[in-house]
Amino acid sequence: MAPPPALALTLGEPAGIGPDITLAAWLTRQQRSLPAFFAIGDAAVLRRRAAALGLDVPVRACAPEEAAAVFASALPVVSAGPAVTAAPGHPDETSAPSARAAIDDAVALVKAGRATAVVTNPISKAVLYADGFAFPGHTEYLAHLAGTPAPRPVMMIWSPELAVIPATIHVPLADVPRLLTRELIIETARITAHDLRHRFGIEAPRLAICGLNPHAGEEGTLGREDEEVTRPAVEALRQEGIDARGPLPADTLFHAAARATYDAAIGAYHDQVLAPAKALAFDRAVNVTLGLPFVRTSPDHGTAFALAGTGRADPSSLIEALRLAHRLSARDAARSGR
Numbered sequence: 001m002a003p004p005p006a007l008a009l010t011l012g013e014p015a016g017i018g019p020d021i022t023l024a025a026w027l028t029r030q031q032r033s034l035p036a037f038f039a040i041g042d043a044a045v046l047r048r049r050a051a052a053l054g055l056d057v058p059v060r061a062c063a064p065e066e067a068a069a070v071f072a073s074a075l076p077v078v079s080a081g082p083a084v085t086a087a088p089g090h091p092d093e094t095s096a097p098s099a100r101a102a103i104d105d106a107v108a109l110v111k112a113g114r115a116t117a118v119v120t121n122p123i124s125k126a127v128l129y130a131d132g133f134a135f136p137g138h139t140e141y142l143a144h145l146a147g148t149p150a151p152r153p154v155m156m157i158w159s160p161e162l163a164v165i166p167a168t169i170h171v172p173l174a175d176v177p178r179l180l181t182r183e184l185i186i187e188t189a190r191i192t193a194h195d196l197r198h199r200f201g202i203e204a205p206r207l208a209i210c211g212l213n214p215h216a217g218e219e220g221t222l223g224r225e226d227e228e229v230t231r232p233a234v235e236a237l238r239q240e241g242i243d244a245r246g247p248l249p250a251d252t253l254f255h256a257a258a259r260a261t262y263d264a265a266i267g268a269y270h271d272q273v274l275a276p277a278k279a280l281a282f283d284r285a286v287n288v289t290l291g292l293p294f295v296r297t298s299p300d301h302g303t304a305f306a307l308a309g310t311g312r313a314d315p316s317s318l319i320e321a322l323r324l325a326h327r328l329s330a331r332d333a334a335r336s337g338r
């Protein structure tokens with residue numbers, strides 16, 4: 001019988017904390033009953049980082065199909081990309097090709113049924129942009145790799161306390177009023193409602209849609225976008241049978257009583273909703289890409305270069321990302337009879 005596939009975990013930016021938290025997560029595998037995963041990248045990076053941190057982690061190169069069996073006794077690594085020369089905290093010219101190759105291979109493996117889901121360690125956007133990477137981040141690149149035509153991806157930061165979705169993602173704040181269209185809000189909410197229902201098992205998801213302006217525009221006196229863009233989008237969603245409310249003032253949407261009234265909050269822009277999510281649950285929140293034909297999760301934080309190789313990087317968010325990827329992909333598999 002074929003061994004069960006494992007989760008594919010990209011190493012991300014090799015000079016960041018991805019290697020540290022990957023090693024630390026593997027060490028908790030029994031205590032936290034972690035699902036089997038294999039890292040994708042340069043195994044030598046993990047061996048060097050384990051030595052630098054004084055961690056007793058055997059690192060074993062293997063094929064994806066061997067990972068589940070290897071996982072109990074060693075950290076399985078599927079080789080991808082160039083030999084990395086970057087030192088902790090200091091990305092170099094091997095960083096971007098390494099990070100990108102791991103993402104490419106992880107998606108190819110999950111599409112071929114050789115991995116159950118994609119979990120990504122943080123990349124440095126600046127390092128990738130400098131190397132010619134033409135996508136804002138993983139979210140859009142994964143959609144590009146998913147197939148043709150590329151699905152519209154939606155970023156959700158999920159924790160038991162709060163789930164949030166930025167409608168516009170990695171764009172300059174000055175461009176948000178132009179980019180925040182009715183169509184964008186409607187599409188984002190549709191994909192969110194669909195995935196909350198089918199992947200998270202929430203029968204009738206309740207969506208709170210944030211206004212763009214203070215006090216959601218104060219009836220149009222503090223900006224017109226909330227009346228002219230967000231309100232019509234919410235009305236259209238309600239006519240489709242989606243339980244959406246808004247535009248709601250964002251400043252009063254994240255206290256405990258308000259959070260109890262919805263399953264996910266859709267914000268106009270990145271910091272409007274990621275800031276409360278990270279303030280509430282920085283060590284537990286998980287970045288999930290909705291709208292893809294496969295499951296992708298990630299820790300909610302970035303490369304934290306200053307912590308790489310110091311032993312001070314907290315693996316909690318990655319551990320939650322691994323657990324959530326396992327839960328969501330098991331649900332996908334059950335739904336499709338795999």
Ligand SMILES: NC(=O)C1=CN([C@@H]2O[C@H](COP(=O)(O)OP(=O)(O)OC[C@H]3O[C@@H](n4cnc5c(N)ncnc54)[C@H](O)[C@@H]3O)[C@@H](O)[C@H]2O)C=CC1
Binds near residue numbers: 124126138303304
């Ligand atoms: N999914 C991804 O690939 C993400 C990548 N990034 C990238 O990361 C780079 C750095 O971004 P920043 O805004 O500085 O965010 P960051 O999350 O790397 O760091 C923000 C603060 O949180 C701390 N921190 C982060 N992760 C931690 C952990 N596991 N344990 C303990 N402390 C932790 C850092 O030391 C720093 O003080 C950027 O290039 C950004 O694009 C940022 C977020 C997500």
Ligand SMILES: NCC(=O)COP(=O)(O)O
Binds near residue numbers: 137298
């Ligand atoms: N701020 C969230 C973030 O940067 C994650 O982006 P992505 O690489 O998952 O698209």
